[in-house]
Amino acid sequence: MYAQMVKTDSDRVKSLAEMNPQERDFQERVDRGEKIEPKEWMPEAYRKTLIRQIGQHAHSEIVGQLPEGNWITRAPTLERKAILLAKVQDEAGHGLYLYCAAETLGVSRDELLALLHSGKMKYSSIFNYPTLNWADIGAVGWLVDGAAIMNQVQLQKTSYGPYSRAMVRICKEESFHQRQGYDIMMKMAFGTPAQKAMAQDALNRFWYPALMMFGPSDKDSVHSAQSMAWKIKINTNDELRQKFVDQTVPQARYLGLTIPDPDLKWNEEKAGHDFTEPDWSEFFDVIAGNGPCNRERMNARVKAWEDGAWFRDGLVAHAEKVADRRAAARVAAE
Amino acid sequence: MAALADTAAGRAALLEFLLRTGDNTLILGHRVSEWCGHSPVLEEDIALANTALDLIGQTQLWLGLAGEVEGQGRTADNLAYLRDAAEFRNVLLVERPNGDFGQTLMRQFLFDAWHFELLKALQGSTDPRVAEIAAKAIKEVSYHLERSADLVVRLGDGTAESHRRMQNALDELWSYTGELFVGDDADEALADAGVAPSPASLKPAWDAAVARVLGEATLAIPSSGYVHKGGKRGVHTEHLGYILAEMQFLQRAYPGATW
Ligand SMILES: [Fe+2]
Ligand SMILES: [Fe+2]
Ligand SMILES: [Fe+2]
Numbered sequence A: 001m002y003a004q005m006v007k008t009d010s011d012r013v014k015s016l017a018e019m020n021p022q023e024r025d026f027q028e029r030v031d032r033g034e035k036i037e038p039k040e041w042m043p044e045a046y047r048k049t050l051i052r053q054i055g056q057h058a059h060s061e062i063v064g065q066l067p068e069g070n071w072i073t074r075a076p077t078l079e080r081k082a083i084l085l086a087k088v089q090d091e092a093g094h095g096l097y098l099y100c101a102a103e104t105l106g107v108s109r110d111e112l113l114a115l116l117h118s119g120k121m122k123y124s125s126i127f128n129y130p131t132l133n134w135a136d137i138g139a140v141g142w143l144v145d146g147a148a149i150m151n152q153v154q155l156q157k158t159s160y161g162p163y164s165r166a167m168v169r170i171c172k173e174e175s176f177h178q179r180q181g182y183d184i185m186m187k188m189a190f191g192t193p194a195q196k197a198m199a200q201d202a203l204n205r206f207w208y209p210a211l212m213m214f215g216p217s218d219k220d221s222v223h224s225a226q227s228m229a230w231k232i233k234i235n236t237n238d239e240l241r242q243k244f245v246d247q248t249v250p251q252a253r254y255l256g257l258t259i260p261d262p263d264l265k266w267n268e269e270k271a272g273h274d275f276t277e278p279d280w281s282e283f284f285d286v287i288a289g290n291g292p293c294n295r296e297r298m299n300a301r302v303k304a305w306e307d308g309a310w311f312r313d314g315l316v317a318h319a320e321k322v323a324d325r326r327a328a329a330r331v332a333a334e
Numbered sequence B: 001m002a003a004l005a006d007t008a009a010g011r012a013a014l015l016e017f018l019l020r021t022g023d024n025t026l027i028l029g030h031r032v033s034e035w036c037g038h039s040p041v042l043e044e045d046i047a048l049a050n051t052a053l054d055l056i057g058q059t060q061l062w063l064g065l066a067g068e069v070e071g072q073g074r075t076a077d078n079l080a081y082l083r084d085a086a087e088f089r090n091v092l093l094v095e096r097p098n099g100d101f102g103q104t105l106m107r108q109f110l111f112d113a114w115h116f117e118l119l120k121a122l123q124g125s126t127d128p129r130v131a132e133i134a135a136k137a138i139k140e141v142s143y144h145l146e147r148s149a150d151l152v153v154r155l156g157d158g159t160a161e162s163h164r165r166m167q168n169a170l171d172e173l174w175s176y177t178g179e180l181f182v183g184d185d186a187d188e189a190l191a192d193a194g195v196a197p198s199p200a201s202l203k204p205a206w207d208a209a210v211a212r213v214l215g216e217a218t219l220a221i222p223s224s225g226y227v228h229k230g231g232k233r234g235v236h237t238e239h240l241g242y243i244l245a246e247m248q249f250l251q252r253a254y255p256g257a258t259w
Helices: A021-031 A044-063 A065-069 A078-103 A109-117 A134-155 A161-189 A193-212 A222-229 A237-255 A280-290 A294-307 A309-333 B002-006 B008-033 B042-070 B076-081 B101-122 B128-156 B160-176 B185-192 B199-216 B238-247 B249-253
Strands: A265-267 A272-274
Touching (some): A044 A078, A044 A109, A065 A078, A065 A134, A065 A294, A078 A109, A078 A161, A078 B042, A078 B076, A109 A294, A134 A161, A134 A193, A134 A237, A161 A193, A193 A237, A237 A272, A280 A294, A294 A309, A309 B128, A309 B160, B002 B008, B008 B042, B008 B185, B008 B238, B042 B128, B076 B249, B101 B128, B101 B160, B101 B199, B128 B160, B238 B249
């Protein structure tokens, strides 16, 4: 997902009996569905895990501007251009809320960005894939925002108050993005043969990377078990992936497009689709920095940050000058 | 207004004006949108996307009305995507490359200060359609101006480096501002009919606003009075061809498709 494979610093989940009274009290509050707020006590590992998860999510939002920004100047109509600009603006806004949520845990945005730029923190694997034709912008909205929603809807119920509230706000906008993406796909799939070919090409390239967004199966993962006990993860990766496939198959059928999986079929018994797992070796390659666009994405972010240093320094210097002048004026007035 | 639209020459002048206004917002919106995801800080990514979005929205209104006045059934999209460079009427200032972030900001400020005065006058246009668009756009543009002026002040009066970059940006762009105030026969006809202010009439207020902001920013107004012009009559810099090649690619490569 936007946060994939988040580590929790634990090798197994403690039972209530093994916890000290403070930990037990905390766990019981989480179990009752209470929200944990910034000033309240929380286990250090909970705090650190949340920073990793929210930080990775925030980074994904801002790196996610790049593949879509790639088509803003080439959007085919003024209306499409306006819709795409508004979407990319929303994504930057999501990044902002999430960095703010992370800040309530005692880590600054600049610290998180430094970790991103040095490669110590990740962003979602999906944004390392290129947007090669206009239908990709439709596919990103339909599949990528669609997969993001699967994850984020459940995170509205997450135990950490600021994260949960950020998710409520973000989810509203994400469903808007998904509908707009699907609308592009409809125009393309029901358009000229060339447009339909672009739509199918986009689906071919984005299908498996979208399935990878949920991360590898985590039914046996300690990290996931701990995150689920803390309610900073509500469903397993496999549950969400299944839900996503089941939701998307009829949408693709309506478009008259073929999902690039010959083994995809309805399974009456499990009341869901059987489908082919993505190539996890490709996923691990992308995570390791070898996706098609990892270098471009990171170079673009680092360049933006470094080229902007004089701008940020200038604003800080001006604010200091203004404060000094005010102080001097106060002294003069006394 | 009735008198203006009654003659072919009057309609041509109005069309010219609408293309100029819509092309300015279209090309500047395009330039600003090139920054998406690449600006110095997240708040700027948001603000620039918002500015570009406003400008593209205004383009839809101005070029939409241009198509109506032309009466040949062309839509705003037809005008944006299917004209070549020589038919574009934007001033050269808005097609200047983004440069560093300082140049982008300075270009925005110099344009915003003019755009604001233009829209203020257009609110009183004798053509109600023009007045209506201006009334909507000025709300957005007064915010653009507030923001760009504020940043010019803070960066001009920031560090030595930010001051140097902002002064450099001003020096680079100054000779492209004069075109905003140069009028021709079309401008004169519109001014006579009370549809739009004469370009020269906007200069005193622009001069005052720019002098105030640049003064506060500790930046020196360049002494050169040279004016680069041509955009308003379709003679552009080399840059516009590339902007259009990128912007119009899909419409040109797949004619007649619906998007
Ligand atoms: Fe988002
Ligand atoms: Fe997103
Ligand atoms: Fe989104």
